[in-house]
Amino acid sequence: xxxxxxxxxxxxxxxxxxxxxxxxxxxxxxxxxxxxxxxxxxxxxxxxxxxxxxxxxxxxxxxxxxxxxxxxxxxxxxxxxxxxxxxxxxxxxxxxxxxxxxxxxxxxxxxxxxxxxxxxxxxxxxxxxxxxxxxxxxxxxxxxxxxxxxxxxxxxxxxxxxxxxxxxxxxxxxxxxxxxxxxxxxxxxxxxxxxxxxxxxxxxxxxxxxxxxxxxxxxxxxxxxxxxxxxxxxxxxxxxxxxxxxxxxxxxxxxxxxxxxxxxxxxxxxxxxxxxxxxxxxxxxxxxxxxxxxxxxxxxxxxxxxxxxxxxxxxxxxxxxxxxxxxxxxxxxxxxxxxxxxxxxxxxx
Numbered sequence: 001x002x003x004x005x006x007x008x009x010x011x012x013x014x015x016x017x018x019x020x021x022x023x024x025x026x027x028x029x030x031x032x033x034x035x036x037x038x039x040x041x042x043x044x045x046x047x048x049x050x051x052x053x054x055x056x057x058x059x060x061x062x063x064x065x066x067x068x069x070x071x072x073x074x075x076x077x078x079x080x081x082x083x084x085x086x087x088x089x090x091x092x093x094x095x096x097x098x099x100x101x102x103x104x105x106x107x108x109x110x111x112x113x114x115x116x117x118x119x120x121x122x123x124x125x126x127x128x129x130x131x132x133x134x135x136x137x138x139x140x141x142x143x144x145x146x147x148x149x150x151x152x153x154x155x156x157x158x159x160x161x162x163x164x165x166x167x168x169x170x171x172x173x174x175x176x177x178x179x180x181x182x183x184x185x186x187x188x189x190x191x192x193x194x195x196x197x198x199x200x201x202x203x204x205x206x207x208x209x210x211x212x213x214x215x216x217x218x219x220x221x222x223x224x225x226x227x228x229x230x231x232x233x234x235x236x237x238x239x240x241x242x243x244x245x246x247x248x249x250x251x252x253x254x255x256x257x258x259x260x261x262x263x264x265x266x267x268x269x270x271x272x273x274x275x276x277x278x279x280x281x282x283x284x285x286x287x288x289x290x291x292x293x294x295x296x297x298x299x300x301x302x303x304x305x306x307x308x309x310x311x312x313x314x315x316x317x318x319x320x321x322x323x324x325x326x327x328x329x330x331x332x333x334x335x336x337x338x339x340x341x342x343x344x345x346x347x348x349x
Contacts, residue, residue, distance in 0.1 A: 016049040072101035126298040138266045140300030141315040146266035154236040170240040171224045233258035242267035242282040250281025
């Protein structure tokens with residue numbers, strides 16, 4: 001893409017390469033074009049493969065970068081959606097050092113014509129951390145891809161023979177005492193709590209392959225209690241729903257690490273189902289392991305939610321509500337402390 005005309009501060013015209021489909025770039029019905037105009041407050045005029053931009057200099061520079069990133073994505077063979085445009089805009093606004101096109105074109109795994117890749121900058125950093133470190137924590141709300149991306153990396157590691165097996169585990173805290181009332185064997189009782197992991201596996205592997213790998217023990221899906229006493233070598237190990245582990249369980253799990261293995265721990269500290277009085281191992285582990293070599297903590301936010309866009313808004317709304325509630329409780333506690341202090345002073349002889 002080349003700059004063919006420049007009026008300082010107000011107007012630029014860029015030429016889109018002839019090899020780029022303008023409908024793919026601007027969207028059906030120019031919906032991408034409308035999104036760009038609204039996001040940047042710029043006037044955008046298209047004639048053939050020439051796009052003329054007019055507005056504030058800083059905004060125009062961002063639009064030019066946006067168009068360059070979208071052209072690069074199209075050249076990789078990816079389709080451009082309104083979601084893609086919104087994510088690129090968000091990254092450009094955040095002034096990150098990474099190119100949005102590099103983030104959104106990183107392929108982890110392909111299966112049946114579907115490619116799994118990170119969709120946000122934090123997701124890419126999370127995936128990169130898994131590559132670079134032995135133990136990686138992914139902490140964030142629902143829908144941020146914590147477990148899904150970790151499982152994609154596990155399948156990739158198995159396919160490239162970096163490991164010889166995958167072990168997927170999660171605490172069955174939700175079942176509690178109700179396990180005894182469910183029909184079937186212990187395995188059948190626990191199976192519903194493992195179902196999200198099975199669903200992700202079927203997305204990433206051919207359906208007929210999954211039962212064979214499970215039967216051979218190449219992939220193991222088991223409750224956390226089954227990990228005790230084991231040393232896991234040459235394995236990619238994922239602990240899901242880690243917010244529902246006690247500190248003792250978290251320590252037990254992390255010390256299962258064997259030679260040639262990699263661990264990913266995922267969880268959401270806002271959705272703890274432990275019985276009252278039991279601390280979450282995920283909430284305290286960062287304070288214990290922070291600074292330990294080859295252990296890294298990644299935090300994802302509502303901005304990294306890749307489900308329906310409304311899910312991100314719901315998560316953000318709950319975060320705001322929780323922050324306000326915590327602030328109100330802190331003020332209340334402060335007032336109670338002041339009253340107690342005044343009461344003690346009044347009782348002094």
